Amino acid sequence: MKLTKRNENYSKWYNEIILKANIAEKSDVRGCMILKPYGFAIWEKIQSILDRILKSTGHENVYFPLLIPKSFLSKEFNHIKGFAKECAVITHYRLKNLNNKNLIVDQSSHLDEELIVRPTSETIIWNSYKRWINSYRDLPILFNQWANIIRWEMRTRFFLRTSEFLWQEGHTAHSTKKEAINHTKKMLNIYTNFVENFFSIPVIQGRKTSSEKFAGAEKTFCIESIMQDGKSIQIATSHFLGKNFSKAFDVKYTTKKGKKKYVWATSWGISTRLIGAMIMTHSDDKGLILPPKIAPIQIVIIPVYKTQEQLHLIEKIVFPFKASIEKKGINIKYDKRTYYTPGWKFNEYEIQGIPIRITIGKKDLDRGTVEVVRRDTLEKKNISIKKLETFIPKLLYKIQDNIFKKALKRKEKFLLKVDSYEEFKKKIKTNSGFIFSHWDGTSETEKKIKFETNATIRCIPINLTSKLGKCIFSKKKSKQRVLFAKSY
RNA sequence: CGGGAUGUAGCGUAGGUUGGUUAUCGCGCCUGGUUUGGGACCAGGAGGUCGUAGGUUCGAAUCCUAUCAUCCCGACCA
Known part of the structure; x- marks a missing residue:
């Protein structure tokens, strides 16, 4: 039942925390994980916040096919060189029934051209940009897609490296080099603000060396962060692709003066890996610590009672409070299950990293208070019921701020x-x-x-x-x- | 692909050398009751192709062969 301690075995701690907090599980497909409701809710938080940011900065969502013709992928030399070794390839399109028991691949269904399960979508998107871009009036194109990706990894770890993962990938097209470079940097700043403000993860912005840069990019920018064990993780990347893909797919536009010019490109992405980085940045030996802005549930209320009358009195306080706090856009859970004891719930919600826990029982009823415990410091306070409604939003803010400062100190130390x-x-x-x-x-x-x-x-x-x-x-x-x- | 290890209930396991009743224990699950302020307790109950296939044997979880799967260390990738 107890979690392995970080200083005993960091990677064991990391795996256990994910399983015990009910975020994800290994699947029967090698290298692919199952995101459970609590884990997927975190991803949905990422999606909804980042999607809003991307749209407010002029991006539009699109969706391109999961499957990419092999010939597309091979058009940009450096790109295919980088990805060739980790591609899942679809060669057939039909199965047949063998003796009513086993399915076998119908060899007669071999595809003329094999399809690649996308390891990234530059090629299939630029194949369309070729048709969509004719004039300087068609530029810039600022597209984003939320998608899943397959990269055939030899060795996988929850969130940090899985064969299938979820991400968003932005693909933009610009008329000038300067504009494309500016956009690459703009996206790096957007990611930086997103990660620091919502996840409380301090990052360092930088440029990748040529051996570490994205296959097919001119320049790769990244944000990196240091984890509690002193290892660095790349949280997001933004690439200046130069004219590499416009040349490969022959994408030209006509300038005002009637000249034909190649289009400049960027691409950028952030993935489910961010969840892994968040876990490793903040969590402790008791479990997850979620930043309030990302936590699917920000507050949990646990009643402690012996009789139905007591429960009734507790709920007379809980229900109006819950309703008014929900109006402020805060997610709150009231857990009155009787088949788990309060002690069991305390531990459970600590593992799940819920920022604030409120306990209310007979002692509190007598005093007109509730017990408020913050997950980041485990500090307990008795707060009068009257003050609760103003106290809680402030405390959420404090927690968000405190875990950022703590991570910032570590960054400096490291x-x-x-x-x-x-x-x-x-x-x-x-x-x-x-x-x-x-x-x-x-x-x-x-x-x-x-x-x-x-x-x-x-x-x-x-x-x-x-x-x-x-x-x-x-x-x-x-x-x-x-x-x-x-x-x- | 190389080196090593492991497959027994949903999870974690005992038994295996030395073959022999009905395969052990814990967690979890179900029922009833008592509990409930830091992972409650009592009583009862359900749950198993012992990874798969074949072989040896009167008899295999146990021995042999093959095979599949998973994990660890390399290699590969970042």
Whole structure:
């Protein structure tokens, strides 16, 4: 029943918390998980908030097919090189019945052209942009789609890496390079605000090195965050695709002056991985800690009573309070199940990370108070019933703020400037975290450091500037420091 | 694909070397009752192709062979 402690076995803790909080389960399909109602409700929160943000910044939702003809995928050389090794391929379209028991693939139904289950949708979308874009008047196109993706992963972990995952992918088309680059950065900022404001996860913005960038992109920007175990995770990416896809799919527009020009592109995405990052950022040894803005249930009320009269008196307080708090758009659950004891419920809702728990029983009735417990600090307070309605929204705000500050402190603690390779190796081994060091800019050095230490360059940070220096590994000239870390 | 391990009730397991009644225990589930302020208790009950197929044997969860699946470590990927 008890959760493994973080410092005993971090990844075991992570798996258990997901199972015990009823967020997700492994499925019988290798590498694919089942999102249970509580977990899917978190995804729905992500969808509804981000969808609103995307629409308010001029994006429109579309939906393209799950299946992509093989020929589309092979049009952009770097793109296919990056994805070829993890594609699910559909080769047949019919089964037949063998001796009324077993189904077998009907070999006569082989497809002339195999279909790929989308690992991302640039190709199938740009194939349509070719038809939709003729004039400068058709630009920009700012489309987004909510979809599932298949990437055939060898080794999977709940939310962090699964063969099938859910995401949104934005695909935009622009008339100028400048506009496309600006849009790439704009999306990075949108993601940053979204993750920091709603998830209370502080991030670092940066650019990927050429070996880490998206296959088919000119430049890949990302937001990275450090988890409680000192490992870094990429939370979102935004790509400047240059003219790579417009050239591959021959997408040109006519300028005002009548010239034909290739279209500039961006793509960007955030996935169910964000849920994994949220769990690892905030949760503790007692279970999940959900940011109030993301928690599907923000408050739970637990009655403690012996007689029906007591229950009646409790509900005379609970029902009006519940109704008025719901009017403020706060989700509140009243749990009066009798087959679980209050103690059982306390533990259950702690595992589920519900931000505020209110207990009301005979003692409270006598005093005219309720017991309010906040999940992030586990602090208990008796609050008078009269003040409750103003107290609760403020407390939700405080919790959101407190977990952000806590994560921010950790981010600072885990960011170290290191100038010697010996120290670098030591730090990576012992407490990990982000190590801010000089790099000569070559893939060879990057590879060697990865081979020797397991740390990779997570990004070249945008907002952390640094002076010229010497590469920590090769001692060659370095333009700026980059962030190294072990990663998920 | 290489190296290792494991498959027994919904979950976690005992038994296996040394084959022998009705396959063990805990959690969970169902019924009744007492409980309810930090994972309640008592009594009763349901639930099993022992991964699958074949073999050895009077007799197989146990021994043998094959096969499938899963997990861990590599490789691959990020």
